[in-house]
Amino acid sequence: MNFDYDSEQNDLREAVRGLLARAYPDSEQRRAVVSADPGFDEKTWSRLAEMGLLGLPFPEDDGGMGAGPVEVAIVAEEIGRVLAPEPFIEAVVLAGGLVAAAGSAAQRGEVLGALAEGGLVPAFAHAEPRTRWSTTAQGVTATQDGGSWTLTGVKEPVPNGARADVLVVSAVLDGGGTGLFLVPGDAEGLARTGYRNHDGTRSAHVGFENTPAEPLGDGGDQTASIERALAEARIAYAHEALGAMDSALRITAEYLKTRKQFGVTLNKFQALTFRASDMYVSLELARSIALWASMVQEAGGDVVQAADRARLQVSRAGRHIGEEAIQLHGGIGMTAEYSVGHYTSRLTAIDHLLGDGDWALARLAATVNSYETVDPLGAPYA
Structure with missing residues (x-):
């Protein structure tokens, strides 16, 4: 299996890396951006649109670039490299992905076209209080009266829900199942309260009170579309992680080469070097399975199971690398002014978005009995 990027993919990576390096040259710039609402730089968002990145995975007929999961993964990884707070995965992969998968031709043209141009920021409102990483809606209900629909209930947390121009909302249908609806940001009966997360990103408490909504697509059960979109977002988050x-490991390795203790640099202590080496092993294991998951998605395979496998490995690697980065920096690693703590905070947030590693492990364990038993003693010799 070839994990190497081709020339066009390498050019994409270098272009995105250059743009984000100029936007976020250091952690101070990132902290300044996330300190004020909406929690990301609108100018950088526009530049991403100018490069065609906000329409990257969508068909050209819908105003997109027609690229695949590997290209999306490249952008997500570069975003994670500098902790860029722009909601690429939330708006493009998740909310935009749902519109692309379930929306009508008119809805796709209107929403995805505006998203690709940078004029619209959508958000997926799915999580609900007292629920945990469910594929279906439970607390928000959709009611049909003639040809119109209204929504009632609460969604929280909704990533970038306060800034979003349009919400893609999951809701319980009258006849059962979970439907998807489009709700404009200025809709009547819509109440949004935004707040800052520990990693500097934004979420919101979103309330619906007989809020007018437009069914996404045919107005039927969209549970399968939701599950696939969530899986694709988990794969993209794996690449952001x-x-x-990668940045946390690089910063830590440079610190070990320059910080002196007892008259020598820290990389002269074999125990510390071994710990840094273990961080590298965790990173490469996570990289291989995340790339594999993107390739499964591109090939049309079982993207849900691939996403769960990637989530489990990336969860373990993220915790290991984040904790070791702080430990190997000593006291300075705990300060708000130093960057490794911010990387660890973001890795922790990613781990709890859409299902953590333990959740993925439980889902994978539940399917173990579906595989055939292999008797190693009965296997033929080569």
Whole structure:
């Protein structure tokens, strides 16, 4: 299996890396951006649109670039490398992905076209209080009266929900199942309260009170579309985590080469070097399975199981690398002014978005009995 990027993919990576390096040259710039609402730089968002990145995975007929999961993964990794707070995965992969998968031709043209141009930021409102990483809606209900629909209930947390121009909302249908609906940001009966997360990103408490909504697509059960979109977002988050882990390891290795203790640099202590080496092993294991998951997605395979496998490995690697980065920096690693703590905070947030590693492990364990038993003693010799 070839994990190497081709020339066009390498050019994409270098272009995105250059743009984000100029936007976020250091952690101070990132902290300044996330300190004020909406929690990301609108100018950088526009530049991403100018490069065609906000329409990257969508068909050209819908105003997109027609690229695949590997190209999306490249962008996500570069975002993670500098902890860029722009909601690429939330808006493009998740909310945009749902519109692309379930929306009508008119809805796709309107929403995805505006998203690709940078004029619209969508958000997926799915999580609900007292629920945990469910594929279906439970607390928000959709009611049909003639040809119109209204929504009632609460969604929280909704990533970038306060800034979003349009919400893609999951809701319980009258006849059962979970439907998807489009709700404009200025809709009547819509109440949004935004707040800052520990990693500097934004979420919101979103309330619906007989809020007018437009069914996405045919108005039927969209549970399968939701499950696939969530899986694709988990794979993209895995690549964002790779970028963050790669930077955390690089910063830590440079620190060990320059910080002196007892008259020598820290990399002269074999125990510390071994710990840094273990961080590298965790990173490369996570990289291989995340790339494999993207290739499974591109080939049309079982993207849900691939996403769960990637989530489990990336969860373990993220915790390991984040904790070791702080430990190997000593006291300075705990300060808000130093970057490794911010990388660890973002890795922790990614781990709890859409299902953590333990959740993925439980889902994988539940399917173990579906595989055939292999008797190693009965296997023929080569």
